[in-house]
Amino acid sequence: MQRCFILRLCKELAPGNVSFPQFFLLAALDHNEVLTMSAIAQKMGHTTAAASGLVARLQNLGYVLRSVAPEDRRKVMVCITEKGSALVRRIREEMVGNLMTIMNHLSPGEQKAWLQIYSKIYNYCQAK
Numbered sequence: 001m002q003r004c005f006i007l008r009l010c011k012e013l014a015p016g017n018v019s020f021p022q023f024f025l026l027a028a029l030d031h032n033e034v035l036t037m038s039a040i041a042q043k044m045g046h047t048t049a050a051a052s053g054l055v056a057r058l059q060n061l062g063y064v065l066r067s068v069a070p071e072d073r074r075k076v077m078v079c080i081t082e083k084g085s086a087l088v089r090r091i092r093e094e095m096v097g098n099l100m101t102i103m104n105h106l107s108p109g110e111q112k113a114w115l116q117i118y119s120k121i122y123n124y125c126q127a128k
Contacts, residue, residue, distance in 0.1 A: 022058055023091060029064060029080035030088045036069075037076040052076075063087060 018026075021044060028043055029035060035043070041051035055078050058064040063084030069075035080088075103111050 018087070018091070021054055022063075023088070025054060026058065026063055026080060026084050026088050027092075029078065030085050034077050034079045037078065040078060058084070 025040060025044060037048055037051055037055065040055065041048045044051055044054065046054070055064060055066060059066055062081060064078050064080055067077050069077050106114065
């Protein structure tokens with residue numbers, strides 16, 4: 001249900017232009033600015049090799065840059081580009097606009113109940 005809901009909220013995700021894991025990684029980078037490959041693997045629940053593949057695809061699209069840490073050349077640092085930040089902003093704006101359209105189809109009571117349930121789910125997920 002959640003996947004269907006998100007696909008309907010965003011044209012950029014729907015045709016497969018950007019995968020869910022790619023979007024979630026870009027959103028994390030947009031929030032944190034720079035992450036190590038190890039941190040990305042941990043955040044995404046992937047192996048370092050899988051995270052490396054994900055980053056490589058985003059780098060090929062021009063959404064992220066990879067560099068080595070000055071203090072330890074074995075450590076790979078990943079940061080989002082302006083193009084990547086713009087994509088995250090565009091997807092978020094589109095999702096919010098579409099969500100507002102959906103909310104307009106609910107009664108005020110249904111809107112309030114949805115927001116209460118969503119808040120509880122969000123708080124639960126943040127506590128994990």
